[in-house]
Amino acid sequence: MTNTANTTTTPSGQPLGISHKPSRTEAMFDAFKAENKPAFIGYLPYGFPNPDVSLDALRTMVEHGVDAVEIGLPYSDPVMDGPVIQAASQIALNNGESIHGVFKAVETVANAGGVPLIMSYWNLIYHYGVECFARDFENAGGAGLITPDLIPDEAGEWIEASDRHGLDRIFLVSPDSADERLEVVSRNARGFVYAAARMGVTGERASIDASPETLVARTRKAGAKNVCVGIGVSTPEQGAKVGAYADGVIVGSALVHTLLNDDDRTAKEPAAGLKDLAAKAESLAEGIHNAR
Template sequence: MSQSVIGGNAVAGGVGKDQPLGFNHRPSPSRVRLDACEAKDQPAFIGYLPYGFPNAEGSLQAIETICRHGVDLVEIGLPYSDPVMDGQVIQSAARIALDQGERIAGVFEAVELVAACGAVPLIMSYWNLIFHYGVENFARDFANAGGAGLITPDLIPDEAGEWIEVSDQHGLDRIFMVSPDSSQDRLKTVAGNSRGFVYAASRMGVTGEQESISASPQTLVETTRQAGADKVCVGLGVSTGDQGAQVGAYADGVIVGSALVHCLLDDSGRRSRDLQEGLNLLAAKSDELSLGIHTARLS
C-alpha cells in the first residue's frame, strides 16, 4: 500500500479524510517585509507593545500609532504574570494590563489591526500562555486574524516539536532567539529551525533601555549568519534614533520595546500616564526611531 507524507505524518493510501493539515506554502510574511526593506537598502523597524496596556482600547490606539509612524513589523506582547526576562518598564506595563483584565483571546483584534494598517503582525509570548490556550487553537486563531509569526523567548527549538509542526501547517513564522553566549551548535540549531528571521538579543539579562550599544550585537549577527541564518534582527536595549542607526547599519531589523512602552508610563514608571499625552510621546519617539533606523545605511 502506498503512503504519502503530509504535514510530517505518513498517511496510508494517500489522501484521507482523517489526515492532518498539509504544509501551508505561503511565503514567510516577515521575510517578505524584510526583503522589501532590503531592496530599499533599509533595515526594518520592529516595534514592541504589550496588548492590554494601558487597557484594551488604549493598547489598540498605541499599536495603531506606531504603525502610522514608521514601524514595519509589530511585536504584540502577551502580558504574563511572571515576566522573568523583561525589564522593569515592560513588567510594569504587564502588571497594569493584567490588572485591567487582559485576556489572550483579545489579542487577535490587535493582530487584525496591525494587518489592516499594512504592517506585519507578530506575537511575542512566553510559551506557557500558548500551551494553555492550545497550540493548534492558537495557531488557527492567529492565522485567521492575519498573524505572521510567533516570537518565543523561552522556547528553544529542541523542545518546540509541536510548534514547528503546527506553524508549518498554518504558514506561521517561528522566531527563535540567540544571545552572545550561544554556542556555534546552538546558532546552527536556531538558524535551521527559524522561519522569518532570527532574534538576536544584544546582551544577556533582562530587557530594557540602554545608554549605549556595545559591539557584541554586530559580532552576534555575523556569527548567526555564518551559522545559516538569512535574516537576523537585533533587540533588547535600543532607545534612541542614533542607537537605531548604529544597529541598523549591520542588522536586518532593529527591535525596540522598552523605549516605546516607556512613553505610556508616568514619571514613576509604575502607572500609565494620560493616554493622549502618551500617544503623542509615542508618535514622536516612533518618528525619531524610524528616521534613525531607516536612514542607517545612507552615507
C-alpha cells in the same frame, strides 16, 4: 476568536499538510534589502494601558514608522522583561487582559499595514492549545510568534503547527550562544532570528557595545537569512548604529516608556501618551531607516 475544539485533519479525515503561504516577515525584509535599509520592529504589550487604548497605540506605531509590531502577551512571571515592560504588563493584567483578546490586536496591526507578530512566553500558548492558537493567529492575519523561553529542541509541536498554518517561528540567540546552538536555531527559524544584544532583561541602555554585531555575523554564518537585534536599543542614534549591520532593529522599552508617567508605574492620560508614542516612533524610524 474562540478556543473551540479543532483537529489537525481535513473534513475527509486526512492530515493537514504544510502551508505554502509565503512568510510576510521575510517578504518585508526582502523589500527593505532591495532598498538597503533595515526594518523597524516595535514592541508593545497588548492590554496596556487598557485593551482599547492599546489598539490605538498599536495603530499609532504603524502609522508613525514601525514596520512590524511585536504584540506582547503579558505574563505574571516575565523572566526576560525589565522594569518598564513589567510595569506595563502588570497594568494590562490588572485591567483583565487575556490571550483571547490579542487576536483583535493582530487584526489591528494587519489592517494598519504592519506585520503582526506576537511575543509570548510558551506557557500561555501551551495552555491555550498550540493548534488552536496557530489557527486563531493565522485567521487574524498574524505573521509569526517570538518565543523567548522556547528552544527549537523542545518546539516540536509548535514547529508542526506553524508549518500547517504558514506562521513564522522566531527563536532567540545571545552573545553566549555556541556555534552549534546558532546552527540549530537558524535551521529551525522562519522569518528571522532574534539576536539579544546582551544577556539579561529588556530595558533602555545608554550605549550599545560591539557584541551584537559579532553575534549577527556569527548567526548569518550559521545559516540565518535574517537577523534582528533587540534589548537595549532606545535612541535613534543607537537604532542607526545597529541598523547599519542588522536586518532589523527591535525597540521595546523605549516605546512602552512613552505611555507611562514619570513614576514608571502608572499610565499617562491616553491622548498625551499616544502623542509621545507617535513622536518617539517617528524619531526612531528616521534613525533606523537611514542607517545606511
